[in-house]
Amino acid sequence: MAQYNTLLYYCYSTIADGEQFAADHLKFCKSLNLTGRVIVATEGLNGTISGSPESCKAYMDTLHADERFASIDFKVDEVDSPSFVKMHVRYKDEIVHSGLRDPNIINPQDKTGIHLEPQEFLEMKDGEDVIILDVRSNYEHNLGKFKNAITLDIENFRDFPEKINELAEYKDKKIITYCTGGIKCEKASALLLHEGFTDVYQLHGGIIKYGKEAGGEDFDGKCYVFDNRLAVEVNSVNPVVIATCYNCGNVTDKMINCANPECNEHFTQCDDCGTTMQGCCCDACKEHPRKREYDGTGYYVKVPLPVNVKAGKVSLA
Known part of the structure; x- marks a missing residue:
């Protein structure tokens, strides 16, 4: 236990x-x-x-x-x-940073996509008129995503509103949004409704709940999580690995943060390259004077960066 x-x-x-x-x-x-x-x-x-x-x-x-x-x-x-x-x-201003702060436009307490429980999502996701939309960032869906899901080129969720126009061709489809735990979908689906999409759903509880209650079927790869595990298994039905090592291109499902704290990039790296690169994404980061010691996990406790130096005193962010 x-x-x-x-x-x-x-x-x-x-x-x-x-x-x-x-x-x-x-x-x-x-x-x-x-x-x-x-x-x-x-x-x-x-x-x-x-x-x-x-x-x-x-x-x-x-x-x-x-x-x-x-x-x-x-x-x-x-x-x-x-x-x-x-x-x-x-x-903070928002519990998930989206830039959508006007409650008169986007308010998940008032209007959002129809919640689908994991079993409902499983039964609906392969319909001919259904679009599965991943609303997470690049490093997340590069590690794992649903089969045939639409992904967007976004570095952060706050970039999502700018991508709405790319989805215009799907306005006559049923759109199901998904994310890690469901929180991003509340605002993403609300924004889709605001922009004229009429048949909008969201996976209630996100990838994590789907894995627990529906076996994670057809979720390819691992799910990125925002703690020191970095990635977790989801699919116990038909799992596959889809991510590749950033440095050598070999298949790997290991996600790390760059050992250079001034980079701290999220990327996938195999164990061999992790050892060779000392947990860094590139040679420049490997030679950086503030490089952290790589212990094989690729997870680091955040250390504040110096932001202001006056009269010999350092102020921390």
């Missing part, structure tokens, strides 16, 4: 005093000896939390007891070690 749990969740629900909530929530998480990352905004919560099963249960019970968060659908993974080193709770 695994010693720890990792929880993935989000909730669009109005939080009146988000900054104070964030401060209080950090204290609460630390009181349970949890690690992880939670983003708080006026529009809701977005979090990945890791800790003992008992602490994670207490966390889930507490949030579910709050009427604002009673509907949260926690995705629970059993892990051998905590998926984070520290606990961070931060207040």
